[in-house]
Amino acid sequence: MIRLAFLLALSLPAAAQEGLRYRMQMWMRGEPAPLETRFRLVATEGTTSHNRVKKPRMGGWRLEADRTQGTAYSQALLLGRAERLLYLAGPSPQTHAEPIALRFGARSVPIWSLEVPAGLHTSTVLVEVAPGLLALCDLSARFEKGDLARIELHLEGLDGTGSLAPAEDGTVLLSTLKAWAQEARQESEEGATVR
Numbered sequence: 001m002i003r004l005a006f007l008l009a010l011s012l013p014a015a016a017q018e019g020l021r022y023r024m025q026m027w028m029r030g031e032p033a034p035l036e037t038r039f040r041l042v043a044t045e046g047t048t049s050h051n052r053v054k055k056p057r058m059g060g061w062r063l064e065a066d067r068t069q070g071t072a073y074s075q076a077l078l079l080g081r082a083e084r085l086l087y088l089a090g091p092s093p094q095t096h097a098e099p100i101a102l103r104f105g106a107r108s109v110p111i112w113s114l115e116v117p118a119g120l121h122t123s124t125v126l127v128e129v130a131p132g133l134l135a136l137c138d139l140s141a142r143f144e145k146g147d148l149a150r151i152e153l154h155l156e157g158l159d160g161t162g163s164l165a166p167a168e169d170g171t172v173l174l175s176t177l178k179a180w181a182q183e184a185r186q187e188s189e190e191g192a193t194v195r
């Protein structure tokens with residue numbers, strides 16, 4: 001019976017699995033075509049402590065690459081970058097509800113905006129995938145200097161969101177945006193000093 005259940009789980013179509021489906025493209029400077037992959041963000045359970053008082057712990061996420069697309073090297077490179085570009089948490093001071101919704105199949109989800117630090121050529125959109133739970137929907141970033149020229153990350157589908165919960169590192173995108181802004185400031189200060 002266990003083998004049969006395992007085989008059935010493996011044979012389920014991708015759409016029957018829970019999680020958020022993303023497509024990521026990354027253009028390196030001077031390269032005509034982007035590195036590209038599709039992956040699924042799947043929720044993981046929170047850790048359980050062995051203390052007498054069991055405090056609720058936030059879960060996490062794991063990223064599962066679509067093995068049919070790209071090489072193992074490019075998938076590892078892109079997924080490593082994607083982990084720092086995602087948002088799976090409740091609203092924060094940088095997020096604002098918008099009076100519009102976006103449709104994914106038969107489902108309509110509210111849109112939230114995310115403030116981006118000044119000096120970045122970046123746009124972001126979040127969607128409310130469950131009550132009080134926001135996830136990255138779209139991120140587009142362009143870089144004027146360095147090896148990386150552009151990144152695009154788009155949510156392509158919601159395949160059941162019942163298991164999703166705020167992740168312990170769910171606001172990592174905010175730290176990444178702050179780091180990008182700091183790098184851009186340093187580059188502009190260095191440019192001004194050279195002149």
